[in-house]
Amino acid sequence: MLKRLDDNPEKTVTVTIEGQPVEVPAGETVAAAVLASGIGYTRTTPVSGSPRAPFCLMGVCYECLMIIDGQPNQRACKEYVAEGMTIERQHGTGVLQT
Amino acid sequence: MKDHYSLVIVGAGPAGLAAAVNAAHHGLDVALLDEQPAPGGQIYRAIESIPAERSSLLGAEYQRGSELVSVLRDSSIEYYPDTQVWSLNRKLEIGLVCSNTAAMITANQILLANGAMERPLPFPGWTLPGVMNAGAGQILFKAHGIVPADGVVLAGSGPLLLLLAWQYLHAGVKIKAILDLTPVHNHLRALPYLPRALLAGHYLMKGMAYKKELKRAGISTLHNISELRASGREQLESISFRQNGRQHVLETELLLTHFGVIPHTQLSRAAGCRHDWDSSQQCWRPQLDEWGNSSIDGILIAGDGGGIGGARTAEHAGRLAALEALHQLAKIDQRQRDRLGRKDRKWMREDLHVRPFLEAFFHIPGKLLRVPDDGTIVCRCEEVTAGEIRMAVANGHSDSNQVKFQTRCGMGPCQGRQCADVVENIIAATGGDSIARGGHYRGRPPVTPLTLGQLASLYPEEKE
Ligand code: FES
Numbered sequence: 293m294l295k296r297l298d299d300n301p302e303k304t305v306t307v308t309i310e311g312q313p314v315e316v317p318a319g320e321t322v323a324a325a326v327l328a329s330g331i332g333y334t335r336t337t338p339v340s341g342s343p344r345a346p347f348c349l350m351g352v353c354y355e356c357l358m359i360i361d362g363q364p365n366q367r368a369c370k371e372y373v374a375e376g377m378t379i380e381r382q383h384g385t386g387v388l389q390t
Numbered sequence: 391m392k393d394h395y396s397l398v399i400v401g402a403g404p405a406g407l408a409a410a411v412n413a414a415h416h417g418l419d420v421a422l423l424d425e426q427p428a429p430g431g432q433i434y435r436a437i438e439s440i441p442a443e444r445s446s447l448l449g450a451e452y453q454r455g456s457e458l459v460s461v462l463r464d465s466s467i468e469y470y471p472d473t474q475v476w477s478l479n480r481k482l483e484i485g486l487v488c489s490n491t492a493a494m495i496t497a498n499q500i501l502l503a504n505g506a507m508e509r510p511l512p513f514p515g516w517t518l519p520g521v522m523n524a525g526a527g528q529i530l531f532k533a534h535g536i537v538p539a540d541g542v543v544l545a546g547s548g549p550l551l552l553l554l555a556w557q558y559l560h561a562g563v564k565i566k567a568i569l570d571l572t573p574v575h576n577h578l579r580a581l582p583y584l585p586r587a588l589l590a591g592h593y594l595m596k597g598m599a600y601k602k603e604l605k606r607a608g609i610s611t612l613h614n615i616s617e618l619r620a621s622g623r624e625q626l627e628s629i630s631f632r633q634n635g636r637q638h639v640l641e642t643e644l645l646l647t648h649f650g651v652i653p654h655t656q657l658s659r660a661a662g663c664r665h666d667w668d669s670s671q672q673c674w675r676p677q678l679d680e681w682g683n684s685s686i687d688g689i690l691i692a693g694d695g696g697g698i699g700g701a702r703t704a705e706h707a708g709r710l711a712a713l714e715a716l717h718q719l720a721k722i723d724q725r726q727r728d729r730l731g732r733k734d735r736k737w738m739r740e741d742l743h744v745r746p747f748l749e750a751f752f753h754i755p756g757k758l759l760r761v762p763d764d765g766t767i768v769c770r771c772e773e774v775t776a777g778e779i780r781m782a783v784a785n786g787h788s789d790s791n792q793v794k795f796q797t798r799c800g801m802g803p804c805q806g807r808q809c810a811d812v813v814e815n816i817i818a819a820t821g822g823d824s825i826a827r828g829g830h831y832r833g834r835p836p837v838t839p840l841t842l843g844q845l846a847s848l849y850p851e852e853k854e
Contacts, residue, residue: 293520293538293539293540293643293644294530294536294537294538294539294644295536295537295538295539296534296535296536297444297535297536297537297561298441298535317534319439319534320534321533321534324530324533324534324536327530327536328534328536332519332624332625333519333624333625334519337771337773339772339773340773342517342773343518343519343624343625344517344519344770345519345520345522346522346526347517347521347522347523347526347770348507348508348522348523348525348526349522349523349525349526349529349530350432350507350525350526350529351425351838352507352654352804352807352808353510353770353804353807353808354771354802354803354804354807355517355770357803365803365839370425372427
């Protein structure tokens with residue numbers, strides 16, 4: 293659905309998206325990295341369980357809520373990728389992990 | 391960060407940057423808070439880190455941002471990136487979160503320069519993965535060099551759609567179709583404003599040049615489109631629409647829509663500033679005087695957050711608001727303020743000449759704003775449909791806050807950012823008004839999510 297114009301970025305980090313290690317350019321937002329990875333939906337809604345994905349990418353729609361490094365309800369469009377980061381879909385309301 | 395400043399500016403886009411530089415130039419201690427990791431706002435996003443090649447694809451208007459940002463970098467302004475403002479009140483207290491720690495700071499003057507967001511406009515299937523705002527497409531392109539891989543359909547109404555199409559064309563992206571939902575009779579509506587718009591003719595010329603280029607490249611723009619609908623199971627598979635009485639279906643995995651931009655008023659509302667409905671811009675905007683003073687003493691607003699005027703106007707408004715802050719703080723007298731602001735006021739007036747024409751030309755039809763199809767989801771968070779809202783209205787709830795309590799519409803994580811105006815439009819339609827008299831959702835802090843841990847960090851001494 294989406295692709296990177298430059299597929300040979302200078303600096304990359306390795307993150308895990310839904311259990312799969314992926315090399316992504318440093319400086320990307322989590323939402324951008326996830327959209328480019330092609331995993332499709334990024335969360336399901338708490339009401340009907342329907343699939344959703346990032347919509348505005350500027351922090352106003354809250355469609356991009358994901359579990360990042362174990363923390364639920366993170367706006368993926370506001371967070372930036374980091375080496376070793378784990379990124380998971382959020383199913384329904386997020387459950388806090390302690 | 392100190393706990394008090396003479397001037398705190400929220401937002402490092404064109405308005406915030408211009409204001410900060412102007413205020414600091416006159417010796418004011420300024421803190422500039424911004425939620426992004428780098429300055430530029432959405433319009434000049436990634437301006438410092440973008441590769442030259444991509445920057446040139448974005449056009450000359452984008453490159454204007456590097457000038458603004460380099461002045462900031464050369465200044466003594468205390469600039470705080472990655473900082474979220476979650477509350478603001480009339481006592482001029484600001485709640486913020488920076489590196490996972492919350493803080494409350496105060497200021498003598500506060501300038502809100504938090505810009506605009508895309509107008510949410512629900513249509514059937516707009517919640518499907520694969521449907522995004524055109525602005526989101528542009529952010530992916532600007533900040534990350536990410537573009538549609540297998541073609542894209544652009545749909546809606548507004549200058550951004552055209553600009554994005556032109557940028558995609560130059561980046562080699564396949565555009566399957568541009569669907570123009572602007573009604574043809576808008577041309578007539580806009581005609582009376584054309585002479586004045588010609589005074590800022592460069593905007594119109596640019597738009598026409600983009601159009602010509604797209605046409606020459608063989609990209610078809612379909613006009614007079616209605617009944618846009620997105621379909622698919624887990625992901626967008628196709629869209630359908632009506633043109634001149636005929637139904638069409640187009641297969642696509644990606645649809646980017648745009649229906650203009652509206653001021654981002656979450657903070658000005660939380661503070662309690664008064665807002666008016668602007669029927670030309672079809673949005674709420676804070677009440678402001680010509681220097682940017684809101685209805686609350688000490689809170690100024692500049693840039694698109696105070697009403698849509700575009701990036702250049704935002705710059706002028708930012709500089710003027712900074713002069714007003716200096717005047718309020720008795721750093722300059724009224725005569726100095728007027729003299730120093732003369733040029734910006736003139737340039738701003740000239741830049742705004744094109745606006746009434748654009749607003750009329752891209753006026754969104756009331757029918758679209760009212761979400762005709764009962765089954766369409768209006769509240770993306772709580773999945774409340776237009777039909778459920780109409781039902782609540784039929785049951786006697788004629789105020790958006792009542793509809794909210796009744797249906798949960800607006801109670802999800804986005805706090806009504808996506809559905810507030812739509813709900814008001816639906817309520818208004820039942821009473822024949824252009825917008826609900828019943829008012830807007832009440833805004834309450836925190837306007838962005840805050841964890842209990844962050845909140846507790848406000849009181850460190852009680853930790854031990
Ligand atoms: S995509 Fe809208 S808030 Fe992140």
